[in-house]
Amino acid sequence: MLLASVEYARPGSVDEALSLLAANPNARALAGGQTLVNVMKARIAAPDVLVDLNGIPELREIRETGEGLELGPMVTYTQLARSEEVLGSRPILAEVAARIADVQVRNRGTLGGNLCSNDPTNHLPPVLVAVGATMAIAGASGVRLVPAEEFFLGVYLTAVGPGELLTGISVPRRQGDDGFASVTIGTDGTCIVNAAASRNGSLRVVLGCVAATPVLIELPTADEEAVRAAVAGAELDPPSDIHAPAAYRRQLAGVLAARAVRQANGAA
Amino acid sequence: MSALVAKKTISVEVNGTTYEREVEARRLLVHFIRDDLDLTGTHVGCDTGNCGACSVIVDGTLLKSCMMLAIQADGASIETVEGLGADGELSGLQQAFGEHHALQCGYCTPGMLMSAKALLDENPEPTEGEIRRAIQGNICRCTGYVNIVEAIAAASEAGS
Numbered sequence: 001m002l003l004a005s006v007e008y009a010r011p012g013s014v015d016e017a018l019s020l021l022a023a024n025p026n027a028r029a030l031a032g033g034q035t036l037v038n039v040m041k042a043r044i045a046a047p048d049v050l051v052d053l054n055g056i057p058e059l060r061e062i063r064e065t066g067e068g069l070e071l072g073p074m075v076t077y078t079q080l081a082r083s084e085e086v087l088g089s090r091p092i093l094a095e096v097a098a099r100i101a102d103v104q105v106r107n108r109g110t111l112g113g114n115l116c117s118n119d120p121t122n123h124l125p126p127v128l129v130a131v132g133a134t135m136a137i138a139g140a141s142g143v144r145l146v147p148a149e150e151f152f153l154g155v156y157l158t159a160v161g162p163g164e165l166l167t168g169i170s171v172p173r174r175q176g177d178d179g180f181a182s183v184t185i186g187t188d189g190t191c192i193v194n195a196a197a198s199r200n201g202s203l204r205v206v207l208g209c210v211a212a213t214p215v216l217i218e219l220p221t222a223d224e225e226a227v228r229a230a231v232a233g234a235e236l237d238p239p240s241d242i243h244a245p246a247a248y249r250r251q252l253a254g255v256l257a258a259r260a261v262r263q264a265n266g267a268a
Numbered sequence: 269m270s271a272l273v274a275k276k277t278i279s280v281e282v283n284g285t286t287y288e289r290e291v292e293a294r295r296l297l298v299h300f301i302r303d304d305l306d307l308t309g310t311h312v313g314c315d316t317g318n319c320g321a322c323s324v325i326v327d328g329t330l331l332k333s334c335m336m337l338a339i340q341a342d343g344a345s346i347e348t349v350e351g352l353g354a355d356g357e358l359s360g361l362q363q364a365f366g367e368h369h370a371l372q373c374g375y376c377t378p379g380m381l382m383s384a385k386a387l388l389d390e391n392p393e394p395t396e397g398e399i400r401r402a403i404q405g406n407i408c409r410c411t412g413y414v415n416i417v418e419a420i421a422a423a424s425e426a427g428s
Contacts, residue, residue, distance in 0.1 A: 001315055008293035008339055009270045016270055024272075030340075037296075037335045038316055049272060050293065052340060102405025103383065104323055104332045188404060 001041035010052040014059070014138060014167055017051050022140055022163040024049040029165060031074060031113035034105050059112075059167065064089055068173040073112025073166045078103075080111060090131060090171050092178035092196075096123050099188045112166045115151070118158050118213070120239075121191045125152050126208035127180060128169065129216055130196035135159070136168035143167065152213040176200035179263030181256040185243060192244045193252040197222075197260035205257050207231070210238040210249055217257075222265055224258045231257045278342035282307065283351030291338045298322045300338035301348060309349035309378045313407070320406035323379035324348050330386035332405070349378035352385065361385060361423045370419035372410035379406045384420045393424055 007024075011017040021027050027049035030036055039045045053059055059074040064085040071080075080086055081098035100106055100114075100123055114124040115135070125148075133148040137160055146159045153159060160166050182194035194208040203222040207215040217230050231254040238249035277290045282305060289304050301324065302308050313321030315334055322334040325347040352359040358366070361384055371377045380403060387394055387402035394402065399420045400413075408416065 002299075003294035003296070005274065005292070006294050007272045007274050008276075008337070009272045010340075011270045020270070020272070030337075033335055033337070033340075034317060037337070041315065050337075054340065055270075102320070103386070103402060104320060104330055104335075104405040105317065107329045108331050108335065 003037075003040045004043060004046050006040070006047060007049045008052065009049065010055045012055050014056060014165065017053060017056065017165055018138060018140065018163065020049070020051045021165065024051075025162065027051055029053055029116075031116075032076065032108040032110040034101075034109040035113060035117045035119070053112075053165075062086065066173075069093075069169075069171040071111055071169040071171065073110060073115075073169065075111045077101075077106035077109050077111075077114075081106065089173050090178070091174070092127060092131065092180055092198075093124075093171065096127050096180050096196075099123075101188060111169060115169070116158050116160055116166055118152050118154075118156055120155055120212060121194075121209045123180075123182070123191060123194060123208070126194055126196040126206040126214045127178075128171070129214045130198040130204050130206040131171055131174075131178060132198070132204070133172075134170045135166055136170070137161075137164050138167040139164040149216060155212045177264045177266055179260035179265075181259035181263065183252055183256065190243075193238075193249050193256055195253065195256040195260040197257070197264040199261070199264040203227070203261065203264070205230070205261060207234075207236070207253050207257060210236045210253050222261055224261055224265075227257050227261050228254045273339075276339055276342065278339060280338075280341050280343075281345045283346070283348060293337065293339050295338045296334055297324075297326075297336040297338045297341055298333040300341075301333060301346070304338075307348050307350050311375055311378055313375065313379075318407065319376070320379040320383065320403075321376055323382045323406065325382055325386055328389075330383060347382070347385070349381050352381060360426055361388070361420070364419040364423035364426065365416070368415045368419035368422060370411065370415040376406055376408040376410075380408065380416055384423070387420070388424055392427075394420075396421065399424075 028047035030050045030052045059072040061072045063070040077097040086094045129148045176199040179197040182191045196206045198204045199222045203219045205217045240246040275292045311321040313319035317335040324333045
C-alpha cells in the first residue's frame with residue numbers, strides 16, 4: 001500500500017518539535033512507526049505533516065533517580081527489556097516489553113507510542129496505571145504532569161492534546177511486587193485481555209482490552225478470591241469482536257486479574 | 269530549524285555501496301530498496317508489518333522495512349540479503365539453509381536470513397529457544413519452521 005502525500009520534518013529538539021506541531025494542525029508525531037505507518041497505509045489517518053521524533057536523543061534516555069525511573073517516550077521496547085536501570089528499579093516494565101510482538105517491532109516500537117496510541121489492546125497502559133506512573137506533557141505553555149490514571153481518555157485518545165508532546169514518564173521505584181498476565185493471539189501477539197497488578201500493602205489491579213481505557217480496581221488486600229469477586233462486581237462491558245465475544249473477555253478478566261495478582265504475590 | 273519537505277535527496281549506504289536518490293517523504297523504505305535501488309531480494313509480503321519478509325538491518329538494528337519511511341534512513345547503513353554472501357559465494361548461513369532444506373517457495377527466506385544474521389551477530393551460540401524467539405517476527409507458510417531453526421543452529425555451530 002502506498003501512503004498519501006505528506007510533508008516530513010526531523011527536528012533536533014523538543015522545542016523544534018513543539019513548534020512544528022503547533023504550526024501544522026494536521027501534523028502527527030512519528031515515533032517508532034509500528035502503528036502510525038500502518039494507519040497511514042490504510043488511509044485511516046492522513047496527516048499532512050509527520051514530525052519524526054527519532055532525531056531527538058534526549059527523548060530516548062533512561063535515568064534512574066533515587067525515587068524511580070525517568071523514561072523518555074522514544075525508549076524502544078528492546079531498550080526497556082534490556083535496561084539495567086529498568087531491571088533494577090521496576091522489572092515488570094522490562095518483562096512486559098520483552099513480550100510485545102517480535103524483535104523487529106520491539107527494535108522500533110516505543111514506550112511513548114504505545115501509551116499515546118492507546119489502542120485498548122496495548123500492553124503498557126494497564127502496566128503504567130498499575131505502577132502509578134506520571135506522564136509529563138510539554139506544550140506551548142510549558143510542561144504539565146498527568147498521573148497515569150488520568151492520562152488515558154478514550155480509544156486512541158490521551159491527555160496529550162494538539163500541539164503537545166509526551167516528553168517523559170516517571171515510574172516510582174518498586175516497593176512491593178508487580179504482576180502481568182495476558183491471553184494473546186499467538187505467542188506474544190495482540191492481547192485479547194490483559195491485566196496488570198501492583199501490590200504495595202494495598203493492591204491495584206488494572207484491566208486492559210475490556211473497555212475504551214484501562215479499568216483500575218483498588219483493593220485493600222491481595223487475596224485472589226477477593227480480586228475475582230471485585231472484577232465480577234465491576235460489571236464490565238467489553239467489546240465482542242472476531243477474536244473473542246464479550247462474555248469470554250469478561251471471564252478472562254477475572255482469570256487474568258487473579259494470575260497477575262498471583263505473580264505480584266510472588267507465587268506465579 | 270528542521271525544514272518541512274515533501275521530498276529529499278537522501279544518502280544511504282546499502283551493503284557497503286552508497287546511493288544518493290531523491291525520495292518522496294511518503295516512500296516506504298521497502299519500496300526504495302526494491303524499486304529505486306533494484307535490490308529485489310527484500311520482499312513485500314503482508315505490507316502490514318506482520319510477516320517479516322521485508323526485514324533488513326539498519327545501523328545494526330533488525331527492522332521491518334515496510335514499516336519505515338525511506339527518508340528516515342537518510343545517512344544510515346543498511347544490510348539486505350544481497351549483502352550476505354561475498355564474491356558470488358553463499359554465506360555460511362545461506363549454505364546452511366540450503367543444506368537443511370530451510371526454504372521451499374523462498375518468499376520468507378530473505379527476511380528469515382536477516383533475522384538469523386541479526387541473532388548470530390549478537391548471540392553467536394543461541395539456544396533453540398533463542399533461535400525461535402529471534403524469528404518470531406518472520407512468518408513461513410511452507411516449511412513449518414523446523415528446518416529453518418535447524419539451519420540457523422547448524423550455522424551457529426559452524427561459526428557462521
